[in-house]
Amino acid sequence: MGKRKKSSSSTSTTTSGDMGGGGGGMGMACYVYPDTPATPGRVTPDVSYDRSVYMNGSMTMDDGTTVAIWGFTDTAAGQMGGMDASGDFPSPPMRVNVGTIVHTNLSVPMMNGIHTIHHHGIEPADHADGVGHITWDVNGTYTYQWRPMSPGTYFYHCHTNTVLHAEMGMYGALIVDPPEGPGTLLSGGPIYDSEAFWVVDEIDSRWHTLGWTAGTCGQDVGLHLLEPDYFIITGVDGSGTSAMNLPPISGEMKVGEKLLARYVCAGYHPHEVRIPAGLNAKIYISDGRALPTPQSTTGFRAISGERYDMIIEPSEAGNYIVEFDIKDWITGEVWGTVKTNVVVTEP
Amino acid sequence: MKRRNFLKYTTASLATVLSGTTGLIAWSPRAQAQTINKTFYVTQGTSTMIDGSSVYFRGFSSSPSVVNVPGELITDENGDAIQQGDTVNITIHNTLNTSHRFTIDGLNVNENIPAGQTVSFSFKASNYGSFHYYDSSNAPYNRLVGLHGAIPVMPDGSTDELYPGSPTFVQQYSWIFNDIDPVWHNEIRNGRTPTTPYLPRYFTLNGLGGRPPGAPGAHDPNIDALTDPRSALHGHIGDRTLVRIVNMGKADQSVHAHANHMEWLTENGQVRDEVWEKDCLYLEANMGAIDSIYPFDVPPDSWPRVSTGAYPMHLHTEMSQTAAGGYYMFGAMTDIYFE
Numbered sequence: 065m066g067k068r069k070k071s072s073s074s075t076s077t078t079t080s081g082d083m084g085g086g087g088g089g090m091g092m093a094c095y096v097y098p099d100t101p102a103t104p105g106r107v108t109p110d111v112s113y114d115r116s117v118y119m120n121g122s123m124t125m126d127d128g129t130t131v132a133i134w135g136f137t138d139t140a141a142g143q144m145g146g147m148d149a150s151g152d153f154p155s156p157p158m159r160v161n162v163g164t165i166v167h168t169n170l171s172v173p174m175m176n177g178i179h180t181i182h183h184h185g186i187e188p189a190d191h192a193d194g195v196g197h198i199t200w201d202v203n204g205t206y207t208y209q210w211r212p213m214s215p216g217t218y219f220y221h222c223h224t225n226t227v228l229h230a231e232m233g234m235y236g237a238l239i240v241d242p243p244e245g246p247g248t249l250l251s252g253g254p255i256y257d258s259e260a261f262w263v264v265d266e267i268d269s270r271w272h273t274l275g276w277t278a279g280t281c282g283q284d285v286g287l288h289l290l291e292p293d294y295f296i297i298t299g300v301d302g303s304g305t306s307a308m309n310l311p312p313i314s315g316e317m318k319v320g321e322k323l324l325a326r327y328v329c330a331g332y333h334p335h336e337v338r339i340p341a342g343l344n345a346k347i348y349i350s351d352g353r354a355l356p357t358p359q360s361t362t363g364f365r366a367i368s369g370e371r372y373d374m375i376i377e378p379s380e381a382g383n384y385i386v387e388f389d390i391k392d393w394i395t396g397e398v399w400g401t402v403k404t405n406v407v408v409t410e411p
Numbered sequence: 412m413k414r415r416n417f418l419k420y421t422t423a424s425l426a427t428v429l430s431g432t433t434g435l436i437a438w439s440p441r442a443q444a445q446t447i448n449k450t451f452y453v454t455q456g457t458s459t460m461i462d463g464s465s466v467y468f469r470g471f472s473s474s475p476s477v478v479n480v481p482g483e484l485i486t487d488e489n490g491d492a493i494q495q496g497d498t499v500n501i502t503i504h505n506t507l508n509t510s511h512r513f514t515i516d517g518l519n520v521n522e523n524i525p526a527g528q529t530v531s532f533s534f535k536a537s538n539y540g541s542f543h544y545y546d547s548s549n550a551p552y553n554r555l556v557g558l559h560g561a562i563p564v565m566p567d568g569s570t571d572e573l574y575p576g577s578p579t580f581v582q583q584y585s586w587i588f589n590d591i592d593p594v595w596h597n598e599i600r601n602g603r604t605p606t607t608p609y610l611p612r613y614f615t616l617n618g619l620g621g622r623p624p625g626a627p628g629a630h631d632p633n634i635d636a637l638t639d640p641r642s643a644l645h646g647h648i649g650d651r652t653l654v655r656i657v658n659m660g661k662a663d664q665s666v667h668a669h670a671n672h673m674e675w676l677t678e679n680g681q682v683r684d685e686v687w688e689k690d691c692l693y694l695e696a697n698m699g700a701i702d703s704i705y706p707f708d709v710p711p712d713s714w715p716r717v718s719t720g721a722y723p724m725h726l727h728t729e730m731s732q733t734a735a736g737g738y739y740m741f742g743a744m745t746d747i748y749f750e
Contacts, residue, residue, distance in 0.1 A: 082478075095623045095624075095625055095626060095739070095740060102617070104555070105714070105715040107714070107715075121452050151727055165714050183692075183712075185690045186671065186712045187670050187671060187672070187690075187710040187711050187712045187713070188710060188712045188713045189714075189715075189717040189720055190670070190717075190720035190721050190722055191515070191715040191720075193669055193670070193722060195465075195669065195722070195723055197623040197624055197637075197721060197723070197740055198721050198722065198746070201691070209714055210712050210714060211713070211714035212712050213711045213712055214711065214712075225739045226729055226732065226739065227729035227730065227733055227739050228739070230729065231729070234651070277736025278737065279733065279736065279738060279739060280737065280738070280739055281737075282461070282462060282735070282737055282738050283737050284462075284735055284736030284737055285736055285737050286736050287730065287733045287736055287737055287739070288610070288611065288612050288730050288733050288735075288736050289610060289730070289736075290730055299458060329691075330729075332728050332729050332730060333728075334663050334693070341639060350687060350689065351672065351689045351690045351691060352672075352690070353672055353686070353687070353688040353689070355685070355687060356685040356686070356687070365693065367663060367664070367665040367691060367692075367693040367694075367727070367728065368665040368667075368691065368727040368728050368729070369665050369667050369690070369691035369727035370471075370665070370689075370691045370693070393662045393663045393696075393728055393730070394609055394611075394661050394662045394663075394696065
């Protein structure tokens with residue numbers, strides 16, 4: 065690419081929001097750029113992921129309320145996309161080794177809107193970056209080609225009408241391992257025995273009644289105001305006890321072992337993370353880059369899109385509670401708190 | 412400002428709000444300290460937002476007939492960044508009937524400008540770093556409504572560092588983020604203290620929101636933050652770019668760059684113990700500040716490897732990507748061009 069779109073009429077499409085049910089909604093979409101070109105520089109990949117989209121998913125909260133969820137399906141695993149389809153939340157993970165050439169094949173079924181996949185924190189060519197206004201939004205099938213070079217925790221999400229589509233749940237974990245594969249955090253760095261995945265997000269159930277085109281043509285649909293009423297961790301209502309004793313959200317380990325906790329600030333409001341001192345947590349990687357010096361931590365704040373990879377190595381058995389406050393981006397008041405735990409037993 | 416003049420602005424032509432010439436920062440190292448002279452006018456005006464709403468602003472402006480939000484960079488007469496040791500003479504004409512204040516934290520500047528008065532004062536740029544001027548009176552309202560700008564100061568004797576020994580750069584920019592609650596702005600216009608919860612509806616970078624391709628004003632650098640040359644980063648591989656970032660608004664933000672991680676040098680004026688490479692930076696509200704270097708390295712995960720391309724920088728606190736409750740991509744973002 066190299067140049068941003070120059071012509072308005074030839075690249076910006078106003079298209080019918082032709083979704084029927086499934087929370088996709090009706091309406092027109094503006095400032096989307098549908099296309100399905102061939103992948104520049106395409107080669108045979110080492111690893112492929114086949115993703116479609118679902119827009120009729122749901123998540124039931126601890127209070128019995130069901131909230132609409134959209135996401136990606138793994139069609140290679142037999143999960144079909146479509147207007148009536150549901151799927152996993154978060155979306156199926158991707159996990160690759162450093163240096164492998166990866167294809168992410170996105171197929172957006174007709175009548176399911178327009179979407180992209182942006183591999184957040186991965187830095188590919190712009191035609192593999194999944195940003196519609198720079199390149200295109202996908203209304204058919206497109207292959208993103210990339211080769212990750214830094215181990216760590218990432219995530220992938222839709223970058224079309226992102227403010228809404230990511231909030232609706234269109235994201236999944238993306239893990240890059242060093243050449244040694246899972247079990248090693250960094251080449252020459254720590255190894256670990258097990259993993260915990262702390263993908264912390266907030267949900268404003270009002271937003272989850274909107275259609276995929278909402279606001280794009282200038283309608284005031286309130287996307288400047290996120291008033292979350294549910295607080296989740298890796299797809300589970302985390303405000304009560306549902307995310308306790310639930311690996312791989314919670315941790316289970318013995319004294320002498322190492323647990324790798326992968327935290328993603330997947331929401332839009334900032335977080336305050338509290339980690340018991342007894343867990344002896346140490347941050348080795350943030351945003352997919354090794355810290356010059358690993359940092360011991362009993363907590364930190366985080367902002368949307370950040371990731372922290374921590375090795376946990378407690379010296380005493382116990383049930384350790386890890387908490388995440390979701391704080392308002394303006395007032396700093398706590399909207400809600402997500403909890404999970406790490407259960408440590410004697411060897 | 413006298414009542415008569417206020418009416419002139421409100422009835423005839425509330426001055427069009429322009430962005431100042433903040434943004435891309437030029438500099439040319441000098442062996443000798445200089446004396447810098449700068450004149451501002453405290454003015455008011457309105458700006459028409461993408462949804463047609465007219466929103467009130469005030470600015471430290473370059474003439475009595477415009478409203479600059481943010482105000483212009485304070486530079487020498489050649490447009491080059493101030494150097495540590497320079498003396499700065501400031502003259503401010505307050506054209507409004509409200510008093511204002513000109514404050515620079517870190518440079519010991521805090522001057523009152525009574526209504527309708529002209530005030531002159533001097534200060535020495537005794538420190539290097541990324542400083543910002545703002546109206547600290549009636550806080551935070553006068554700052555929020557537009558009375559703010561940047562004054563970068565280069566260290567004496569260094570041509571390519573933020574501070575002695577810092578990672579080096581070859582070009583530099585100033586990014587000033589703001590969020591805008593038009594209800595609050597209107598209350599300030601009418602001399603009242605806002606009483607409603609703060610609810611920003613517009614989000615800007617250097618005074619502008621994005622205009623995606625096909626939108627009114629797209630590709631117009633005076634309207635479109637995506638192409639505004641003061642905001643959009645342009646570079647070739649190796650053109651390490653210092654970005655001096657401040658948040659004049661009231662919402663915490665996540666500064667998210669694509670294609671390269673950012674080297675995180677400072678936080679709220681303090682040099683960090685270690686430089687972390689981040690793709691999301693926590694930018695605090697209420698004048699939180701960050702200095703970072705965007706390295707313009709080959710996008711590391713590209714295959715085949717590429718050296719050209721276009722990418723976004725946007726706030727990942729995604730509410731800030733909207734305008735007037737919708738309009739995704741009309742918020743605080745810009746583009747990054749690998750040329």
